[in-house]
Amino acid sequence: MKLFNTLTNKKEEFKPLKEGEVSIYVCGPTVYNYVHIGNTRPMIVFDVLRRTFEYQGNKVTFVSNFTDVDDKIIKAAKQEGISEKELTDKYIKAYEDVRRDLNLEFPTYAPRVTETMDQIIAFIEKLVEKGYAYEVEGDVYFRVSKVKEYGELSGIKIEDLVAGASERVEDKGVKEESTDFALWKKTDEGIQFDSPWSKGRPGWHTECVVMINDIFENGRIDIHGGGQDLKFPHHENEIAQSRALNGHPIADTWMHNQMININNEKMSKSLGNVIWAKDLIKELGCNVYKWFMLSSHYRNPLNMTNEIIEGVKKEVAKVENVLKQTSLYLQINHLKESDYNKETVDRMVNALSDDLNTSLALTEILNQVKVLNQVMRVKEKDATVISKEYQTLLKMCDVIGFVFKPKQLDDEELATYKKWLDAKVEKDFGKADQYRDILIKKGII
Numbered sequence: 001m002k003l004f005n006t007l008t009n010k011k012e013e014f015k016p017l018k019e020g021e022v023s024i025y026v027c028g029p030t031v032y033n034y035v036h037i038g039n040t041r042p043m044i045v046f047d048v049l050r051r052t053f054e055y056q057g058n059k060v061t062f063v064s065n066f067t068d069v070d071d072k073i074i075k076a077a078k079q080e081g082i083s084e085k086e087l088t089d090k091y092i093k094a095y096e097d098v099r100r101d102l103n104l105e106f107p108t109y110a111p112r113v114t115e116t117m118d119q120i121i122a123f124i125e126k127l128v129e130k131g132y133a134y135e136v137e138g139d140v141y142f143r144v145s146k147v148k149e150y151g152e153l154s155g156i157k158i159e160d161l162v163a164g165a166s167e168r169v170e171d172k173g174v175k176e177e178s179t180d181f182a183l184w185k186k187t188d189e190g191i192q193f194d195s196p197w198s199k200g201r202p203g204w205h206t207e208c209v210v211m212i213n214d215i216f217e218n219g220r221i222d223i224h225g226g227g228q229d230l231k232f233p234h235h236e237n238e239i240a241q242s243r244a245l246n247g248h249p250i251a252d253t254w255m256h257n258q259m260i261n262i263n264n265e266k267m268s269k270s271l272g273n274v275i276w277a278k279d280l281i282k283e284l285g286c287n288v289y290k291w292f293m294l295s296s297h298y299r300n301p302l303n304m305t306n307e308i309i310e311g312v313k314k315e316v317a318k319v320e321n322v323l324k325q326t327s328l329y330l331q332i333n334h335l336k337e338s339d340y341n342k343e344t345v346d347r348m349v350n351a352l353s354d355d356l357n358t359s360l361a362l363t364e365i366l367n368q369v370k371v372l373n374q375v376m377r378v379k380e381k382d383a384t385v386i387s388k389e390y391q392t393l394l395k396m397c398d399v400i401g402f403v404f405k406p407k408q409l410d411d412e413e414l415a416t417y418k419k420w421l422d423a424k425v426e427k428d429f430g431k432a433d434q435y436r437d438i439l440i441k442k443g444i445i
Contacts, residue, residue: 001053001353003223004299006231007153007254011355014253016222022053022060025212025251027226027234028110030067031091032076035098035277037304038227038260038267044290045257045298045356046225047104047401052352055345055399064107065211066092068114069201074190084191088112098277102286103403111211113202114191120202121195123210123245124183132244136174138186138198142205144179147240153254154232181205181237205237212250213242224251228258257298263305284309287316287402294358294400315366319397319404322372326390327406328444329376332417335383340391344368348396361400368393407444417444 001014016022026046029039046062053060068088077087092112099106113120124140127133133142144150144158151157161179182203184195192199202210213219219242226235235254242250259266262273281289292312296302344364351360372389375382397404409417420435439445 001056002355003253003255004355005253006256007249007251012253014222016058017220017252020058022058022223023216023221024050024060024062024223024225025208025216025221026062026064026224027208027230028064028066029091029095030070030072031088031095032070032072033091035095036267037275037277037280040098040102040277041260041293041298041302042225042227042257043099043104044102044293044401045358046255048294048352048358049223049225049255049356050105051399051401052349052356055349056353061108061216062105063109063111063211063215065208066095066110066112067204067207068092068112069191069207070204071190077190085114088114094278098281101278101281102290103401105401109215111215113207113211116207116211116214117193117202119214120206120210121184121193123213123241124202124206125196126245127183127241130244132241133183134176135184135197138184138200139174139182140184140197141175141180142183142237142241142244143176144181144240145177147243149243149249150240151236152249153239154236156232156236181233183241205234206241208234209238209241209250213246218248219246219250220248221251223253223255225255225257228256231256255298258301261301261303264303284313287320287404288313290400290402291316291362294362297359298356315362318369319365319393319402322369322376323390323393323404324406324445326372326376326386328409328417329381330383330387330390331409332414332421333383335387338384338387338391340395341388344371344392345395345399349399352400358400365393365396365400368396409444413439413442413444 002011003014004011024046026042029035050060050062066088073084073087077084080087096106124133127142128135128140131143132146133140158179183206184197184200185203186198186200188199191201193201209219212221224235239249242248261267262275265271265273267273267275284292288309292304292309293302295312348361348364351357351364368389372386372393375386375389394404416435416438420432420439423429423432423435436445
């Protein structure tokens with residue numbers, strides 16, 4: 001496996017901390033609204049990475065969090081007239097529905113900030129004790145200037161930073177340096193927690209690093225992932241805290257996916273072109289949605305247009321049609337499942353092992369579609385070969401996480417299908433049309 005490491009800015013041979021085990025952390029959503037399609041790109045990308053590692057025989061510990069404490073959550077709860085807990089529960093469920101609808105594997109752990117508060121407070125206390133953090137009027141800030149490696153991920157130098165650019169809270173003019181960011185925020189609005197400094201809640205940048213610290217030994221993992229927009233300041237500030245407390249940059253490999261554009265424009269609320277994932281999944285279905293998301297390399301921006309989506313639909317239809325046709329042939333001939341061709345599947349996995357080259361992996365799937373179509377067109381069909389090539393295509397789709405499950409016919413449906421085939425052979429087109437209509441209504445053909 002070779003991955004592009006944004007910490008070193010080069011593609012590197014991946015070597016896990018423990019042989020045969022891979023630890024991955026991907027920043028999850030702040031749950032104050034539904035998931036938009038941009039949020040799902042890292043969900044899908046890192047799910048494919050996880051599945052690739054698992055196909056290769058690795059045990060993967062996959063963690064993705066929920067930020068359920070935030071100013072946006074307080075505002076949204078007020079607007080909806082419900083409590084913050086009711087709001088975050090609602091949108092966590094909606095997020096998990098999207099994960100399920102996209103056939104994504106659920107995380108090994110999915111911690112919430114509200115359930116990690118004791119660990120967050122203890123973590124901040126240690127930073128204060130070591131002199132990396134200080135308290136002012138109930139707020140606690142991190143001393144960025146004490147971390148000599150600061151900027152190692154983003155390439156941004158401390159002296160070039162603009163006041164307040166590295167945090168979500170307002171600069172009250174009380175910080176030692178304008179670049180210092182909040183670890184704890186005193187507040188009398190919304191949900192609050194007791195701490196040694198004040199009643200308040202944590203700063204955004206300290207939440208993920210604490211969850212990693214809580215779940216993984218010495219807070220160290222193999223891969224930390226997320227969207228390009230999180231690279232700075234969020235991930236840079238995570239690394240700074242880990243450097244201060246643990247002496248390492250959390251992950252040996254950092255990965256960032258690029259953003260999604262709609263008709264060559266950035267997706268944003270101001271432009272009114274935000275698309276909710278649940279709506280697009282309902283419109284396109286899981287396979288078309290994911291095929292589109294994987295059609296471009298994760299480190300390249302992804303542009304969505306009607307023309308591109310129509311092209312994706314045609315490619316997915318090629319896969320669905322040959323699988324449906326072959327499944328019916330195997331069922332009507334009562335042929336048992338066979339093994340898949342590992343060499344063919346491995347060829348696709350090799351593409352994924354080259355920094356997740358998903359577009360090449362999709363090409364390998366379409367190549368297998370051609371192979372299966374060819375063996376199905378032969379007059380003297382070899383059932384063993386057909387079954388093997390069919391299972392190979394199914395396996396390739398499964399490794400990436402597509403959901404191609406051809407319908408299994410019951411006895412009555414099988415009998416109708418046979419009658420339709422016989423009627424066509426006998427050129428009884430009236431009967432053939434009747435059987436055909438029944439099969440179409442049942443979604444069999």
